[in-house]
Structure formats: structure tokens, C-alpha cells
Amino acid sequence: xxxxxxxxxxxxxxxxxxxxxxxxxxxxxxxxxxxxxxxxxxxxxxxxxxxxxxxxxxxxxxxxxxxxxxxxxxxxxxxxxxxxxxxxxxxxxxxxxxxxxxxxxxxxxxxxxxxxxxxxxxxxxxxxxxxxxxxxxxxxxxxxxxxxxxxxxxxxxxxxxxxxxxxxxxxxxxxxxxxxxxxxxxxxxxxxxxxxxxxxxxxxxxxxxxxxxxxxxxxxxxxxxxxxxxxxxxxxxxxxxxxxxxxxxxxxxxxxxxxxxxxxxxxxxxxxxxxxxxxxxxxxxxxxxxxxxxxxxxxxxxxxxxxxxxxxxxxxxxxxxxxxxxxxxxxxxxxxxxxxxxxxxxxxxxxxxxxxxxxxxxxxxxxxxxxxxxxxxxxxxxxxxxxxxxxxxxxxxxxxxxxxxxxxxxxxxxxxxxxxxxxxxxxxxxxxxxxxxxxxxxxxxxxxxxxxxxxxxxxxxxxxxxxxxxxxxxxxxxx
Numbered sequence: 001x002x003x004x005x006x007x008x009x010x011x012x013x014x015x016x017x018x019x020x021x022x023x024x025x026x027x028x029x030x031x032x033x034x035x036x037x038x039x040x041x042x043x044x045x046x047x048x049x050x051x052x053x054x055x056x057x058x059x060x061x062x063x064x065x066x067x068x069x070x071x072x073x074x075x076x077x078x079x080x081x082x083x084x085x086x087x088x089x090x091x092x093x094x095x096x097x098x099x100x101x102x103x104x105x106x107x108x109x110x111x112x113x114x115x116x117x118x119x120x121x122x123x124x125x126x127x128x129x130x131x132x133x134x135x136x137x138x139x140x141x142x143x144x145x146x147x148x149x150x151x152x153x154x155x156x157x158x159x160x161x162x163x164x165x166x167x168x169x170x171x172x173x174x175x176x177x178x179x180x181x182x183x184x185x186x187x188x189x190x191x192x193x194x195x196x197x198x199x200x201x202x203x204x205x206x207x208x209x210x211x212x213x214x215x216x217x218x219x220x221x222x223x224x225x226x227x228x229x230x231x232x233x234x235x236x237x238x239x240x241x242x243x244x245x246x247x248x249x250x251x252x253x254x255x256x257x258x259x260x261x262x263x264x265x266x267x268x269x270x271x272x273x274x275x276x277x278x279x280x281x282x283x284x285x286x287x288x289x290x291x292x293x294x295x296x297x298x299x300x301x302x303x304x305x306x307x308x309x310x311x312x313x314x315x316x317x318x319x320x321x322x323x324x325x326x327x328x329x330x331x332x333x334x335x336x337x338x339x340x341x342x343x344x345x346x347x348x349x350x351x352x353x354x355x356x357x358x359x360x361x362x363x364x365x366x367x368x369x370x371x372x373x374x375x376x377x378x379x380x381x382x383x384x385x386x387x388x389x390x391x392x393x394x395x396x397x398x399x400x401x402x403x404x405x406x407x408x409x410x411x412x413x414x415x416x417x418x419x420x421x422x423x424x425x426x427x428x429x430x431x432x433x434x435x436x437x438x439x440x441x442x443x444x445x446x447x448x449x450x451x452x453x454x455x456x457x458x459x460x461x462x463x464x465x466x467x468x469x470x471x472x473x474x475x476x477x478x479x
Contacts, residue, residue, distance in 0.1 A: 041264035046278035048196040049261045052336050053254040054286045055203040059210075061247045062290055063297020067305035068237075068244035070226035074298065075291055077248055082287040084450065085252040085419055086279060092255055092423040093275040096262045099430060107343060108259045108418070115426040124422060128343070131256050131414035133393065135340045140176055140397035143333040146326040147172040153319045153326075170398050176330070177394035180337050184345070184386035187377070199335025202328040207289050209325035211296055227303045242460025245453050249415035251290060252283075256418045260343050345386055352381060400465075409465070412457035420450045 030038050066074035095111040097104055105111040112124040148167050155165035186195070229237055258275070265271045298305050349362075356362050365377035424443045427433070433440045 039264055039266045041261075041266055041274075043274055043278045043281065045196070046261055046265055046275060047282045048200045049257075049264075049339060050254055050278060050282035051203060051286065052196040052199040052332070052339050053257060054252065054282060055200070055207060055289060059203075059207055059251060059290060059293055062251060062294030063301060063305040065244035065247040066226070066294040066298040067301070067303060068226050068240045070224050071295075071298075072224055074226065074244075075295060077245065078287065078291055078294065081248055081252045082283055082290075084446070085255070086283050088420050088423040089255060089258060089279045089283075090276055091427040092258050093262060093272050093279065095423070095426045095430065096259060096271055096275070104263065105259060106263050107347070108256065108422075109347075111259050111426065112422055115429045116422075120422075120425070124417070125347075127414065127417045128256055129347070131253075131418065132340050132344050134409075134413065135253075135256075136337050136344075136393045137397050137400075139333045139337045139340070140173055140180075140394055141400075143176045143330050143337075144169045144172040144397070146329040146333075147175070149326045150323045153323055157319045173394055173397050176334070177390050179334055180341075180390045180394075181387050183334065183338050184341065184390055185378075185383065186338065187379075187382070195335040195338060199332045199339075202332035202335075204289075206325040206328040206332065207293055209321060209328070211289075211293050213300075213321070231303050239460045239463045242456040243464055244460075246409060246412040246457030246461050249412060249454070249457060252286075253414050253419060255423070256414055257340060257343055260346075341386075341389070344389065345382075348385060349382060352385075409458060409461035412454045412461060416447075416451045416454035420447050 032038055062078075068074075069077060092108075092111070095105060095115060098114055103114075105114050108128055109121050109125045113121045148169055151167050151172075152165045155167075183195070227237065227240065232240065258279075262271050262275045265274045267274075352362050359381075362379075362381040365379050368376045368378055370376050424447050428440065428443060433443070
């Protein structure tokens with residue numbers, strides 16, 4: 001092991017949890033070409049990160065989304081977003097290294113700075129941080145809803161359906177927040193692989209249970225154009241259609257952390273090749289799951305498809321199986337929260353270290369020996385800052401617990417700039433695509449089209465939130 005100062009400097013941005021394998025004197029065996037600890041990520045760990053990020057609680061709202069769009073438009077929109085996400089993700093993955101110098105871009109904003117300049121970085125960081133914060137809030141809400149669903153399901157079963165079982169969400173949000181305070185002390189993405197694998201397994205568990213229940217209830221309901229006028233007003237139909245687009249976009253949103261995931265991958269082969277394979281594998285699997293879950297849910301419930309398949313007047317029996325599915329959702333969201341929070345944690349800690357590099361509170365690690373595991377590096381700034389972040393997001397979740405509308409708004413807000421606009425613009429800059437050439441025009445049409453969809457989806461979600469606020473009292477909502 002090198003001296004303590006050397007170790008601390010190496011760990012500012014890539015600090016391992018248990019400091020037992022890092023050997024500064026070990027050369028290339030332990031250190032990558034940029035002086036950071038050797039990366040260990042593979043196609044499988046990258047796929048686990050992506051699946052953890054993509055197959056989230058948004059899958060439970062897809063039956064509702066299909067119900068708004070109908071049998072033709074619904075699946076077509078899903079396939080369309082899948083292709084768009086894959087194509088633009090490959091463009092973004094190509095920006096991980098500078099094509100001339102080979103220098104790594106550790107974060108999404110680093111890639112934007114390298115290709116588009118400082119002005120675009122400010123826009124990128126603003127959008128990225130709002131989306132990441134919003135997703136962690138949305139996941140806190142979703143986890144609490146699933147925990148409440150378990151409690152209410154058992155209550156409903158014991159009373160034989162006589163007790164309405166109204167339960168307050170807030171204690172469950174607090175419980176979720178406490179678990180995230182503990183897990184937020186995992187220093188970085190590279191040490192999250194085990195949590196992502198567990199979360200990915202859980203996502204398949206609850207998605208599979210939901211799909212199985214849909215098949216059992218399958219009656220082939222619904223129609224070509226979705227929910228009919230009469231069931232809702234024409235205006236409601238329009239806003240719901242827009243919100244459904246946002247829900248589907250959110251279901252494919254992970255570009256916001258793509259570069260950070262790619263920065264965990266070992267080479268050779270090149271990080272781009274590995275990331276491209278992981279993206280193809282992950283999106284193929286998730287797209288099949290999405291279409292099955294969304295379409296089977298619509299076939300089972302028709303116009304009455306719930307906003308959350310396992311909690312909102314969806315399935316009630318067998319109650320024990322639904323409890324298992326909701327428990328899997330909670331475990332998955334515990335991991336997914338960390339996947340989306342890590343870039344925010346890293347940005348603040350990196351910035352603090354740059355401005356206050358002489359502060360022991362910010363840069364110093366306290367080594368705590370743990371028998372059988374080596375030593376855990378406790379950083380006081382990390383402890384205080386990450387705890388504060390989790391507390392704030394939990395409080396916001398308690399104030400605005402509107403899961404379906406929040407999901408749609410986040411999808412609309414983040415999908416266009418982070419999944420389409422920046423990857424397209426960076427590709428144009430990197431490949432020096434001539435202005436007004438056929439390729440340039442096609443890329444701009446793609447970007448503009450998705451922007452229009454995103455604006456419509458955002459409007460639909462905001463309308464939904466406004467309607468919810470008319471009857472909601474902060475901190476007093478019960479389910």
C-alpha cells in the first residue's frame with residue numbers, strides 16, 4: 001500500500017468501500033491508464049446497472065399508458081422509443097473517450113464539455129441534476145406506495161374486504177429514507193455492482209409476477225384507439241395521451257447515467273464495444289418485458305387499467321403473491337435510488353474537493369478496521385452531505401406524492417435533452433457532420449420530433465399534478 005496521502009488523492013473520485021485490493025505500487029495490474037483504481041465492469045455488470053435503471057417502477061404504469069393510446073399506437077410508441085434510445089445511446093457511448101487523445105470523460109457533463117463547450121455544460125448539468133433529483137424523489141414515492149400496498153393487502157385480507165384500510169404513506173417514506181442514508185455511504189458506482197444485480201433480479205421478479213397475473217386475468221379488453229370518449233372527456237383524452245407518452249419515455253430513460261456506468265467498464269475490449277453490447281442486451285430484454293406487461297395489462301383491464309398495476313385497484317389476489325411483488329419493488333427501488341443518486345453525490349464531492357482541497361473534513365478518510373473485510377474508509381463530508389440529500393428528497397416526496405404524474409413529468413423533462421439532443425449534437429460535432437447534409441437534416445428532424453413529444457407529455461403531466469393538488473393536503477395523504 002502506498003502512503004496515506006497518495007491513497008487519499010487517488011480516492012477523491014473513485015474511493016473503494018473496503019481498501020484491501022488497491023496497490024499503488026502494483027502498476028498497471030491495479031491502476032488504469034488515468035491513474036485511477038483498475039475498473040472491473042463487464043457486459044453483465046453494465047447490463048445490471050442499465051436494467052436496474054430502466055426496468056423500474058415505471059413498468060407498472062405501462063398498462064395505463066397503453067390504455068390511453070390503444071392497441072396500435074401503444075405498442076408502436078414503445079418500439080419507437082426503444083429504437084430511439086438504443087441509437088442515441090450508441091452515439092453517447094462513443095463520447096466516453098476523446099477520439100483524438102483517448103482521454104476519458106468521467107461524467108455526462110464531461111462528455112458535453114469535451115465536444116460542445118462550457119455553455120452547453122451549464123444547460124446539461126442543470127437538466128441532469130433536476131432529472132436525477134426528480135427520479136430519486138419519484139422512487140421514494142413509488143417505494144412507499146408499494147410498502148403501503150403490502151400493509152393494506154394484509155389488512156384487506158384479514159377483514160374480508162370490510163375494512164377500507166386507509167394507511168398514511170409518510171412513515172413508509174421515512175423508513176425508505178433511513179435505508180438510503182445507510183446505503184448512500186457506498187462511495188461510487190464501481191462498488192454498486194452487487195446492489196444493481198440484486199435490484200435487477202427484483203425488477204424481473206415483480207415484472208414477472210405482474211405479467212403472470214395479467215395472463216391469468218386475460219380477457220382481451222380494450223380497443224384500437226385506447227380509452228374512449230365518454231369514459232373521459234375529449235380534453236381529458238388529450239391530456240392523458242400526452243401523459244402516456246411521458247410515462248413510456250420515462251420507462252426508457254437511463255442516458256442520464258450512461259457515461260457514469262461506462263466509466264466502470266474494464267478494457268480491453270474498448271469501453272464503447274462493451275457498452276454497445278450491454279445497451280443492446282438490456283434494451284432488448286426490457287422492451288420485450290415492457291410490451292408484454294403493457295399490452296397484457298391493457299388486455300386484462302381495458303379502459304380501467306390502473307396507474308400502478310400492483311397498487312391502484314389492480315390485483316388483490318392471491319394477496320401473498322402480490323405482497324411478494326411489492327416487496328421486490330421496494331428492494332429494487334432501494335438499489336435504483338443509489339444508481340441515480342451517485343452522479344449527484346460525485347459531482348458535489350468533486351466540486352467540494354476542488355474548492356476546499358486543504359479541508360480534512362472534505363478530503364480526509366477515516367480508516368475503520370472491519371474484521372474479515374479489511375478497512376472501511378469513512379469520509380465525514382460524504383456522511384453529512386449524502387444524509388442531508390436523502391432527508392431533503394424524502395421531505396419533498398412527502399409533500400408531493402403523485403406517482404403517475406411525477407413519472408410522466410420526469411420522462412418528458414429528461415428524455416429529449418439527455419437521451420436525444422446532447423448525444424445528437426455531440427455526434428455531429430465529433431464526426432464533423434456538414435450542416436444541411438442529409439445526415440444532419442435527419443438527426444435534426446429526430447431531435448425536433450422528440451422535443452415536440454416531450455413538451456406535450458410535460459403539459460399532460462403538469463395538468464395531472466394540478467388536478468391532484470386540488471384535493472391534496474400536504475403530509476396528510478393516506479392510501
